[in-house]
Amino acid sequence: MISDGEKLIPINIEEEMKSAYIDYSMSVIVSRALPDVRDGLKPVHRRVLFGMYELGVTASKAHKKSARIVGEVLGKYHPHGDKSVYDAMVRMAQEWSLRYLLVDGQGNFGSVDGDDPAAMRYTEARMKKLAEEILADIDKETVDFQLNFDDTLEEPKVMPTKIPTLLVNGASGIAVGMATNMAPHNLTEVINGTLAYIDNNDIEIDELMQHIKAPDFPTGGIIYGYEGVKEAYKTGRGRVVMRAKANFEEVDGKECIVVTEIPYQVNKAEMIKKTAELVNDKKIEGISTIRDESDRKGMRIVYVLKREAVPNIVLNMLYKFTQLQSSFSINNIALVNGRPQLLNLKELIHYFVEHRHDVVTRRAEYELRKAQERAHILEGLIIASDNIDEVIAIIRSSKNADEARERLIERFSLSEIQARAIVEMRLRQLTGLEQEKLRAEFDEIMKLIARLQELLASKEMRMNLIKEELTEIRDKYGDDRRSDIEYAGGEMNIEDLIADEQVVITISHAGYIKRTPLSEYKTQNRGGVGQKSAGTRDQDFLEHMYVATNHQYMLFFTQKGKCFWLRVYEIPEGTKQAKGRAIQNLINIENDDKVKAFICTQDLRDEEYINNHYIVMCTKQGQVKKTALEQYSRPRQNGINAITIKEGDELLEAKLTDGNSKVLVAAKNGKMVRFDESKTRPMGRTASGVRGIKLAGENDEVIGLVTVSDLNSEILVVSENGYGKRSSLEAYRETNRGGKGVKAMNITDKTGALISINSVTDNDDLMIINKSGLTIRLRVSDLRVMGRNTQGVRLINIKGNDSIAAVAKVMRDEDEENEMDDELKKDLLAVDENDIIEDVVDEIEEEDDDLEEDSEETNEE
Numbered sequence: 001m002i003s004d005g006e007k008l009i010p011i012n013i014e015e016e017m018k019s020a021y022i023d024y025s026m027s028v029i030v031s032r033a034l035p036d037v038r039d040g041l042k043p044v045h046r047r048v049l050f051g052m053y054e055l056g057v058t059a060s061k062a063h064k065k066s067a068r069i070v071g072e073v074l075g076k077y078h079p080h081g082d083k084s085v086y087d088a089m090v091r092m093a094q095e096w097s098l099r100y101l102l103v104d105g106q107g108n109f110g111s112v113d114g115d116d117p118a119a120m121r122y123t124e125a126r127m128k129k130l131a132e133e134i135l136a137d138i139d140k141e142t143v144d145f146q147l148n149f150d151d152t153l154e155e156p157k158v159m160p161t162k163i164p165t166l167l168v169n170g171a172s173g174i175a176v177g178m179a180t181n182m183a184p185h186n187l188t189e190v191i192n193g194t195l196a197y198i199d200n201n202d203i204e205i206d207e208l209m210q211h212i213k214a215p216d217f218p219t220g221g222i223i224y225g226y227e228g229v230k231e232a233y234k235t236g237r238g239r240v241v242m243r244a245k246a247n248f249e250e251v252d253g254k255e256c257i258v259v260t261e262i263p264y265q266v267n268k269a270e271m272i273k274k275t276a277e278l279v280n281d282k283k284i285e286g287i288s289t290i291r292d293e294s295d296r297k298g299m300r301i302v303y304v305l306k307r308e309a310v311p312n313i314v315l316n317m318l319y320k321f322t323q324l325q326s327s328f329s330i331n332n333i334a335l336v337n338g339r340p341q342l343l344n345l346k347e348l349i350h351y352f353v354e355h356r357h358d359v360v361t362r363r364a365e366y367e368l369r370k371a372q373e374r375a376h377i378l379e380g381l382i383i384a385s386d387n388i389d390e391v392i393a394i395i396r397s398s399k400n401a402d403e404a405r406e407r408l409i410e411r412f413s414l415s416e417i418q419a420r421a422i423v424e425m426r427l428r429q430l431t432g433l434e435q436e437k438l439r440a441e442f443d444e445i446m447k448l449i450a451r452l453q454e455l456l457a458s459k460e461m462r463m464n465l466i467k468e469e470l471t472e473i474r475d476k477y478g479d480d481r482r483s484d485i486e487y488a489g490g491e492m493n494i495e496d497l498i499a500d501e502q503v504v505i506t507i508s509h510a511g512y513i514k515r516t517p518l519s520e521y522k523t524q525n526r527g528g529v530g531q532k533s534a535g536t537r538d539q540d541f542l543e544h545m546y547v548a549t550n551h552q553y554m555l556f557f558t559q560k561g562k563c564f565w566l567r568v569y570e571i572p573e574g575t576k577q578a579k580g581r582a583i584q585n586l587i588n589i590e591n592d593d594k595v596k597a598f599i600c601t602q603d604l605r606d607e608e609y610i611n612n613h614y615i616v617m618c619t620k621q622g623q624v625k626k627t628a629l630e631q632y633s634r635p636r637q638n639g640i641n642a643i644t645i646k647e648g649d650e651l652l653e654a655k656l657t658d659g660n661s662k663v664l665v666a667a668k669n670g671k672m673v674r675f676d677e678s679k680t681r682p683m684g685r686t687a688s689g690v691r692g693i694k695l696a697g698e699n700d701e702v703i704g705l706v707t708v709s710d711l712n713s714e715i716l717v718v719s720e721n722g723y724g725k726r727s728s729l730e731a732y733r734e735t736n737r738g739g740k741g742v743k744a745m746n747i748t749d750k751t752g753a754l755i756s757i758n759s760v761t762d763n764d765d766l767m768i769i770n771k772s773g774l775t776i777r778l779r780v781s782d783l784r785v786m787g788r789n790t791q792g793v794r795l796i797n798i799k800g801n802d803s804i805a806a807v808a809k810v811m812r813d814e815d816e817e818n819e820m821d822d823e824l825k826k827d828l829l830a831v832d833e834n835d836i837i838e839d840v841v842d843e844i845e846e847e848d849d850d851l852e853e854d855s856e857e858t859n860e861e
Helices: 015-034 043-055 065-075 081-092 128-134 165-169 189-201 229-234 268-280 311-321 345-386 386-399 403-411 416-423 432-457 459-478 607-611 822-829 832-858
Strands: 103-106 124-127 144-147 154-156 171-176 179-182 222-224 237-243 244-249 254-261 286-290 301-305 325-331 335-337 337-342 485-488 504-510 512-517 542-549 553-557 564-568 595-601 613-617 623-628 651-657 662-667 671-674 703-709 714-717 725-728 752-758 766-768 775-781 804-811
Touching: 015 171, 015 416, 043 065, 043 081, 043 128, 043 154, 065 124, 065 189, 081 542, 124 128, 165 189, 165 671, 179 286, 189 345, 189 459, 229 237, 229 345, 254 311, 268 286, 268 301, 268 564, 301 311, 311 325, 335 714, 345 386, 345 403, 345 416, 345 432, 432 459, 459 703, 504 595, 542 595, 542 804, 542 832, 553 651, 595 651, 607 766, 651 703, 651 804, 662 752, 703 725, 703 752, 714 804, 752 766, 752 804
Parallel strands: 222 485
Antiparallel strands: 103 124, 144 154, 171 179, 179 325, 222 237, 237 325, 244 254, 254 301, 286 301, 335 337, 504 512, 504 542, 553 564, 553 595, 613 623, 613 651, 662 671, 662 703, 714 725, 714 752, 766 775, 766 804
């Protein structure tokens, strides 16, 4: 119901919401979250300092209860919660939060462990001497004032600071649609840079950086790498990497890492807790205990190392996985004339100098005005003292003060102000000494007026005065840097601490992985029973074995077609008997997925390398795909799609090529296709590929993919019952991609299905693992080259229902070769007579098969 005189005004809700939100946004940006470029303060900090100034709690006075200060600020200037005011004041008193403290706190003001400060009724505070420099000359009309929230009082719009507070103490705040994060700096360096700017306004940022080298954090630490600093100073945005200061000590006979300074804004207690969790989860190896021995003398965190741990490696693991290394993202957004703006180093200095010049000018104008007013009064007093008898006679003969003033003005041509001053003169000013004082004061004031007029007439003089005042501040409050700069630092690089030795990487059927030095595997001879290898869980067996070096990058390809990224040294080391670690703990692989291929590459940041190499993939159903390595050079934490796998299929193998390789795809039924890699065009990561081989039936599947760049290479195929055969590459003629292929091995019940295909040379050794975990290492040179259609020779004696799980080739290590007598060698290399007869028959039949296969392919085409 509408009352008389009231009316309804229809408002579009969308327009109302838009304008209300914009008003709110601007209020947050201008009046809450962002600092002013001139004094570097947000409104709450400015009001706290002004409130303390009004209360008189300066550095030389006694502390006052924090609640009293908060009440003053809250009631007069800051109409928000008391917590926001108290928190702002507390932060200005915390030595780990501000590089140069502005509030001198007494009581519990929190800790670097994240403890809350005591309630404001318990703590006390006063200004620091430095804060007084921020307020210096505020009473000389140096800055504009504005009405407070209820229009009853005035507060300053900005402080007339002598200190470049924004650079010195930094700032952080989240507004609406923007945020600021400015790093603290060393006062001496900032003032030196400012002086250099005043001397040369066209100074380059690179020259300024000779003075202002890098941020200087209150908690010290090390600035690791300089690129981010350079970028931040030049653009206003950049990422500064910070590291804790650590050294190695021996405590009670144990090697320890001792941290004495941590990165800025890191909660010490939280960091130690998370590190302990990582140690317990075995993500960081080599630490036995962590102790926090910090006290009032300083910080000291002790990481006690295990006996076998290498301190440098453990420290680098701490840097990598914990907040002992963290980053500070600089985003220099501040208010310039009430508008938010992204500023580089030179602009920050420019706006401070501009503000300082404005303050010095306004101060000089105020002082000149006051001096002229005083000189005017002194002129009148001097006239009066020169004619004192007449002045006294006029005053005595007047009825009242007003009449006396009028008569004095008339007699001596004085102004109203001068006449009032004469009438209010004290008798003691009639003494000779006082009269001398008046003349001396007048002379001094006239000199001051001349000096101030000269100052106001010359910008150069004003700038020199700013320089003098800045130099005075530097000499009074300047100190040494706390944060060291490690210019050579950059991306974490611990390769130098890890020997680049060859290792064997084994992955079990259940997904357990480890790396073992290659030297642990001894060479055995063909026909041996094998030595016990990795300890595996019940019904688990080793399924994959690869040889790599510690410094290489590894790409993991899973059967679902995803790709993950690791460095070899990040894989946990274990002995041959060790079970290894679950891959799920190292990469974010799904529970029902398995790693099927692993590729060692060189530096993935080398553009020439990644653009001239390719990944060739093959699925169980015979799909083949080629993709540039560049597509896999930026993996994410959760992996990236390497290939789109069709339903019922899975990725089997992936190989690294240079674009000019021969590709061989072998199937379970003993057939193999050979085609030129250049005939397959590169595809994107999400493509599913093209047909590589036509399978014989439902039970047939692809068992392996080989890529060969050397035409003199030989191909070694192995069947599941332990038969193997070495043939020349040329024995497998090139066929069309997608055809049935040619015979790679004569498959019989005795040989079992084909299980492995590898390219080999005489310099290779062969590592064979069967499902029971037994391994045998033998020389490829022990196997004679045969025709491709034979069934091969027995490589390993299979016992019972056992069968081969995986085959891998490894480099020959001469030192590892076993000594054996001639009799044993003859015995081991003896070949069954029936095998020889079979080989001869097979080779005769081979030509017939080739002709048959040729005609089949022609028909298909």
